Amino acid sequence: MMPLQASTPETATRRTPDRIPGAAVGIDRIRKTYGSYVALDDVSLTIRPGEFMSFLGPSGSGKTTTLNVIAGFTGHESGVLKIDGREIDRVPPHRRNIGVVFQHYALFPHMTVAENIAYPLRQRRIGRSERHAMVGAVLEKVELSALAGRYPAELSGGQQQRVALARAMVFAPGLMLLDEPLGALDKKLREALQLEIRRIHRELGSTFVFVTHDQEEALVLSDRIAVFNKGRIEQVASGEELYRAPKTLFVGQFIGESTVLRGPHESRGDETALSVAGARIRIAARRPDAGGRQCLLLRPEDLRLCAPGSTAGGHENVVAARLREKIYLGASVKYEAVLTDGTVATARMPASGPSFEIGAPVDLVWSAGCGTLLDDPGA
């Protein structure tokens, strides 16, 4: 059995959760099924000490199940789960010493804010005066000192979630799991709490795992993001890498806006050629190992709109399209254009550039170095 961290003498005498060493999490080929439904299909992942890792994916992709497996709420059929190198598969949730924040707050309605936060400290047999000091310190950290005597029902949603956060971190766990903690809050509050969570992570030093289906939230908070899809992890990388160099079409389309061009391809030297909507496209990339169909994923800022026939081609790709939508976004304008094969392309250009009208024929132009060549599973 694993001892509760805060109950050891060294940590028990610590008054506030100052910087604590973050825990390393190792997930090795974890599998979980519900009948014939595979919730987790051999998921493997390493989370570094002190890292802020987000689990991002659509609902039912396995991100919350993975979190529940780490917390010990859900058992798994096979695979190994390690925290700081120690196997914890058989350790019950109450001995894992992990701080968990739930989307629905899960505050005890019959206890005041202070009693809620003191709860994990009581379980660790921390003395009264010590407890009082620790609760006070953590309440200060989440700026709720004035509400210590209130009951959860008397608090707003944002306040309740800050209490839940305080309760999960008051016992200084090396690992914090946050399951869509901001899902029930409105946009403004969500953004404010995102910054607060970032600050707390920085000050605390423990490892954070944050489940969300909101890619923007994941980008704001995370060091790295694990993108989940259908019970598997598609890619683990920084937000920038996921955007610039997605490894799969799913990741490319899930993160940010994208245009996907499909067509027969052939490799020549260091280049790949793709036939799209009657045009021949050159891509300065080659995937020698790629067998099946390929597609090109372009970001809105890669694409440029020009008047038909105004570009000579040369080193750039040109595809004819018709403008379908034009959305003014302040600093930039977003255009949607339809190719002759029905593909919808999204381009974003500075608002100061040339303007085009809806319904007009345009040329889509981009350099051969842009975009990512990917396997096309949807073919």
Next chain:
Amino acid sequence: MTRTLGRIALALVCFLIALWLVAPTLVIIPISFSETQSLAFPPTGFSWKWYANIFDNRAWSRSLVTSVEIGLIVAAVATVLGTMAALGLERLKNRLGGTIRLLLLTPVVMPGVVLAVGIYAVYLNLHLTGTWTGYVLAHTLLALPFVVIAVSANLSVFDARLEVAAASLGASRLTVLRTVTVPLIAPGILSGALFAFVTSFDEVIVSLFITSAQLKTLPVQIYASMTRDTDPTVAAIGTLTLVVTTVLIGAGLLFSLSRGRK
């Protein structure tokens, strides 16, 4: 004009129904103060002697104490067992759970006499008639469904995710039960306990079968007294019970009201 008439008619009907429901109970209050040994209404004269008789007459005082004692034991046993059953059934949400729940609730729908005959037959072989154990077992069986129903009703609105949260904060399953689950379903447990006590205190059919000269509950004593002679002590006991239950239920209502306001 017609609206006022309608309102008056409605008030009158309501009053009559209330009177019809309550009057038979209230009649015993004046009778309990009767001066003569008669259950006639209206009573003649005024005296406290039937109240004094409860405590002077050994048969009355002993049966009253016996009933209260058995009721308290039954309330304790049935509340513990019933709460545990309800907690288990809440987690056993399949066919087996449904069957067990149904079995637990059968004493409510079973005709009392049928049950009493069965219990009597079993008790004769086991020499349980006229014993404390016999009363407590039989009454617990009858009280259990009420506890299960009351606690289950509370559990169905209890947020089980709080138990998961408590576990993540370091509480063992037993601690979770003690510090989170039980405090939050306490209203159900309390009303279950009250129901259990009342069920035992009130029980007459089974008790009549398993009674003995040495160990008699109050309802059995009342029944025996009524069939033998006319003794206004019955009315005095009834009035006493009425006052105690009214105070208990009133206090319970006030308590839940003040909690609800918080």
